[in-house]
Structure formats: C-alpha cells, structure tokens
Amino acid sequence: MKTVIKIFILFGLVLVAASAQDQINAMKVLGNVSKIGPLSRAWLSAKYTDVILYPHTIIKKINHESSMPDKNVKAKKARIKALYDGENLSLLIEWKDDTQNIQENCCSKTHADGFALQFPVVYDDVAKLPYINMGSKNRSVIVHLRNATEKNSDVFFESLQEYFDTYYKPVQDSAKTDYGRVFNSEGYRFVKEIKDDSALVVMYMIYKDGTWKGTLSRPLKAEYLDLTNGTFPVSIVTWDGNLSNPERIEHISSWIGVKLSGESGSDELLDTLKIQAEGDxxxxxxxxxxxxxxxxxxxxxxxxxxxxxxxxxxxxxxxxxxxxxxxxxxxxxxxxxxxxxxxxxxxxxxxxxxxxxxxxxxxxxxxxxxxxxxxxxxxxxxxxxxxx
Ligand code: HEC
Known part of the structure; x- marks a missing residue:
C-alpha cells in the first residue's frame, strides 16, 4: 500500500508537455503509471484530446436487417488523456452515458457498459492497418476490454483492498470492475484470449454524473505487443448497455495516432493517419x-x-x-x-x-x-x- 501512495506524490513533475489536435500526446511522468486508475492525481498534468466515436453494428448482426444503421444513433464525443513512464503506458477515456448498466454476474443476459482499446500488432505501414473492429486475417490487433460488472473478484483489487477501502471506496460503489480481458484478434471469429501474467494489464471504470471514466495501464512492451517505437495507432470502442440490447451497437473511433512525447518515433505514421482525402x-x-x-x-x-x-x-x-x-x-x-x-x-x-x-x-x-x-x-x- 505504501508504494502506491508514494507513486502519487511523485507525479506533479511533468517532463515533456505537448499539444496537438488529432493525435494523442502521451506525457512522460516520473513515477509509475502501471496501476493508476481514473482518480489518480497523475492525470491532472495531462491534457484531453477530443475523439469522435461512430456507431458501428457489431459483427454478430452485420448480416441482419438491423445492421442498417439506425439514424437515431449519433456519433459520440469522448476525451482521452495519455501518460507514460518509460516502461508503462496509461490511457484515460471519458465518455457520456446517461444510463449506468452493470452486468450483474458473469452469465446473465444483461448488457453492460464497457470499453475497449485496440492496438495493431504490426503498424509500421499505416496503409496496411488491420480492420478497425477486432482486426482481420494476418493483421491482428490486441484488444483490451473492460465491462462494468457487479462483482469484483479482480486479483488486483483484492490485493489493494485496504487501499481502496481507505481512499477510493467510491470506486467500488459505483463500478465493480472484474471483467477485464486481453485478446489477440484476427477478426470476430478468430479471437484468442491472452492470459499473460507477466504483462500486468490494469483497467478500471468509474461512473459519476452521467460520465464514465475508464483507464488502461499496460507495459509499453509485452511479448505480444511492442509500443516502444514512440508512435503507434490506437482505436477506442465503447458500449452502452442500454443501446446494445438488442442491437449490439458499439461506438468506435478510427485509428488515432499516439505519440510518446519526447521519444523519437515516426511522424509519418501520425501524419498518414491524419490524411483527409482532398478529392471532388x-x-x-x-x-x-x-x-x-x-x-x-x-x-x-x-x-x-x-x-x-x-x-x-x-x-x-x-x-x-x-x-x-x-x-x-x-x-x-x-x-x-x-x-x-x-x-x-x-x-x-x-x-x-x-x-x-x-x-x-x-x-x-x-x-x-x-x-x-x-x-x-x-x-x-x-x-x-x-x-x-
Ligand atoms: C459486387 C458487389 C460489390 C461492389 C460492386 C462493390 N463492393 Fe465493396 N464490398 C463488397 C463486399 C462483399 C465487401 C465485403 C468483403 C470485403 O471486405 O472485401 C465489400 C467491402 C467494402 C469495403 C469495406 C467495408 C468495411 O466495413 O470495412 C469498402 C470500403 C468498400 N467495399 C467500398 C466499395 C466501393 C467504394 C465500391 C465502388 C467503387 C464498392 N465497394 C463496390 C461488395 C461490393
């Protein structure tokens, strides 16, 4: 418990500041971001970037009449912040949702609110990125998924029980977050779960005042994904439990460039992702x-x-x-x-x-x-x- 608190005190010091519109600049911080949640003070130093998430019917129903996009389903605005500490990356996503839907247990039919972050495994050629939703054959993505659920049997949660009881009781009260998964996916029917204990991935969700805040913290480099290049794409997905039943509509961003501020990394990747076609x-x-x-x-x-x-x-x-x-x-x-x-x-x-x-x-x-x-x-x- 002590180590965690110490980490928070170290944060104030920001090494590199940056700002740009349509790319996400991850700020380098002192201290360790490998386990921070939405309430960490570390976020105070980072700036939000706006991202737009578009309605997308999930694959299950794509062949069905209901895959016709419902005109009433609008695109959503979300905001994102990013931090890294040299070893770990942490992303904070904030999005509005009028209804808090929590999955009651693992097997109920209730649809939960949730979010996911996707990273292409290979991304050196921006013209050849994977299919935006769950990847595609020979172009896999790593998907980090978190659903809002009732119970929290998360090992990480248990080990920090005391800490949460003392400092972040509201976290537990408002969002129980035991459904977190990492997948390597080459498309909806080609999904493998990664259960890699060595690469600790931590995701949280907190609901307050009609807004979800979700975080993902993960090592920059793990066996299955290397983000140490300095620039890489990410895509953000959110589910509204209310909306997704029965239509299973998700909201998804395009590939967005992330830059680890202060690291060299291909600007070409960032520039290519920003290209807007200039045709007639x-x-x-x-x-x-x-x-x-x-x-x-x-x-x-x-x-x-x-x-x-x-x-x-x-x-x-x-x-x-x-x-x-x-x-x-x-x-x-x-x-x-x-x-x-x-x-x-x-x-x-x-x-x-x-x-x-x-x-x-x-x-x-x-x-x-x-x-x-x-x-x-x-x-x-x-x-x-x-x-x-
Ligand atoms: C003969 C039918 C046919 C015609 C004509 C056709 N497409 Fe397609 N298109 C498909 C099929 C089937 C798929 C799904 C398989 C695939 O991804 O290739 C597809 C996939 C796509 C996708 C990917 C969709 C996604 O959700 O990612 C795009 C973009 C696309 N087509 C654009 C076009 C454009 C632009 C034209 C006209 C210049 C066109 N298509 C003409 C049948 C067609």
Whole structure:
C-alpha cells in the first residue's frame, strides 16, 4: 500500500508537455503509471484530446436487417488523456452515458457498459492497418476490454483492498470492475484470449454524473505487443448497455495516432493517419452511385439487398482514407469480417483460395484513374453519423 501512495506524490513533475489536435500526446511522468486508475492525481498534468466515436453494428448482426444503421444513433464525443513512464503506458477515456448498466454476474443476459482499446500488432505501414473492429486475417490487433460488472473478484483489487477501502471506496460503489480481458484478434471469429501474467494489464471504470471514466495501464512492451517505437495507432470502442440490447451497437473511433512525447518515433505514421482525402466529393458521389450502389447501401443509396455487402453509411467516421483507398483497389487485402456463410449463403462476401485465404467477391477498382479513386475516397470520408 505504501508504494502506491508514494507513486502519487511523485507525479506533479511533468517532463515533456505537448499539444496537438488529432493525435494523442502521451506525457512522460516520473513515477509509475502501471496501476493508476481514473482518480489518480497523475492525470491532472495531462491534457484531453477530443475523439469522435461512430456507431458501428457489431459483427454478430452485420448480416441482419438491423445492421442498417439506425439514424437515431449519433456519433459520440469522448476525451482521452495519455501518460507514460518509460516502461508503462496509461490511457484515460471519458465518455457520456446517461444510463449506468452493470452486468450483474458473469452469465446473465444483461448488457453492460464497457470499453475497449485496440492496438495493431504490426503498424509500421499505416496503409496496411488491420480492420478497425477486432482486426482481420494476418493483421491482428490486441484488444483490451473492460465491462462494468457487479462483482469484483479482480486479483488486483483484492490485493489493494485496504487501499481502496481507505481512499477510493467510491470506486467500488459505483463500478465493480472484474471483467477485464486481453485478446489477440484476427477478426470476430478468430479471437484468442491472452492470459499473460507477466504483462500486468490494469483497467478500471468509474461512473459519476452521467460520465464514465475508464483507464488502461499496460507495459509499453509485452511479448505480444511492442509500443516502444514512440508512435503507434490506437482505436477506442465503447458500449452502452442500454443501446446494445438488442442491437449490439458499439461506438468506435478510427485509428488515432499516439505519440510518446519526447521519444523519437515516426511522424509519418501520425501524419498518414491524419490524411483527409482532398478529392471532388460530388464526382465521388456520382462514381459511387455508378459503381458501388448495386452492392453497398450508404447515405444516398439504399437499394442494394441488405446483406449483400457491408453498409457504408458511417464508413467515413471509423475508416482512414488509406483504408478506403485499399478497399477500393485491393478488396482482398482486408476482407471485412462478419459474413456468415451458414446464414447468408446467397451473397457470399468471399471465397476461399487453395491456401485458405479469403478472396473478396468485391471487384477491384484498381483500373480507375487516381483522381477518380481520390474522389471516391473523399466522398466516402464524408459519410458519418452526426455528432450527439
Ligand atoms: C459486387 C458487389 C460489390 C461492389 C460492386 C462493390 N463492393 Fe465493396 N464490398 C463488397 C463486399 C462483399 C465487401 C465485403 C468483403 C470485403 O471486405 O472485401 C465489400 C467491402 C467494402 C469495403 C469495406 C467495408 C468495411 O466495413 O470495412 C469498402 C470500403 C468498400 N467495399 C467500398 C466499395 C466501393 C467504394 C465500391 C465502388 C467503387 C464498392 N465497394 C463496390 C461488395 C461490393
């Protein structure tokens, strides 16, 4: 218990300050951030970055009628802070949620509020990042997930019981946080849980005044993920227990660049993630109606059969320009997970080649001239839900 308190006293001293809009700057601090929660004083020195989370229907229902995005579900604003101590990274996410939904026990049908942070395992080529939700074949992501639950059997909690009783009783009272998991995921049906005791990951959730605050603290370097490069992408996901039942809608950000302030790291990664396509939106729309509307539904066109191809109505919110470009010119590079051959045999999204790779049934548009592709990307980047 003493060590933990000492850590808090060390914080005040910030080594590097930085500010930028659409990237997250992790501030370096003295002291150890490996176990801090939302109430730590360490956060006082860090600045918030706004991020927008867009509605996304989870894979389970993607082939279902309800995967048509509900116009009433808006994008959410969230805020994020980041700290690191040289060894560990800590992220604080804050988002509004009018209803506090706590899962009563492990097996009930109650949907809980929750959040997740995703990191691509390989991220040196920003044009080839994994599918934004749970990764994709040969492009895996590490998912850190935390649900708000009733009981707290967390080992970490137990070992610090005394500390919490004394200082942070409200933490226990407002959010019981025993559902935390780490996954290595290559898509919804290819998820492996990592139970790596050596890499202590700590996540908390606290609900107060209609707002959740969640934290993730993890080593910068673990066997399954190395974030010591100085810059890396992250994506944020939140669930509203109320909203997700029965629709299972989540809110998800695009890939956002994180910079460990003061470390060298590729600015190219950060810059590439910020690229906004500069094409002719009107021409892009015309091209989309001509080339894409037979299979895809999106804002200006809802005539394709529902399950023929992913709905693109919010794609501009959570997809990077690079991802859109790749989807258009090389559809099999990332085959959107979620298609279920058993329930949806009439419109296959992919076929298997001899090696077992998923080959998309979407035709490649690599024959299009560069300008047309840019115009298409610019148009699809505009497709996103209004912000709440
Ligand atoms: C013949 C049907 C068909 C046509 C035409 C088509 N697509 Fe697709 N598209 C698909 C299918 C099926 C998928 C899912 C498999 C995959 O990811 O390749 C897909 C996936 C995508 C994705 C990824 C979606 C996601 O949620 O990440 C994007 C982006 C996309 N298409 C854009 C386009 C654009 C832009 C056009 C027009 C230039 C187009 N598609 C034309 C069938 C089609």
């Amino acid at each position: 939106i009107d021409n892009g729309k015309t091209l989309a109606m001509e080339n894409c509307a037979a299979c895809h539904n999106f804002a200006n066109s809802v005539t394709a059969p529902v399950s023929m191809a992913p709905n693109l109505s919010n794609i501009g919110g959570y997809a990077t320009a690079q991802y859109l470009m790749e989807s258009i010119t090389d559809p099999s590079a990332v085959v959107t997970p979620g298609y279920n051959p058993n329930t949806q045999s009439n419109f296959p999204w992919y076929n298997l080649d001899e090696a077992g790779n998923h080959i998309s049934t979407m035709p490649s548009y690599d024959w299009m001239d560069e300008k047309s592709i840019e115009d298409l990307v610019a148009y699809f980047k505009t497709l996103k839900a209004e912000i709440e």
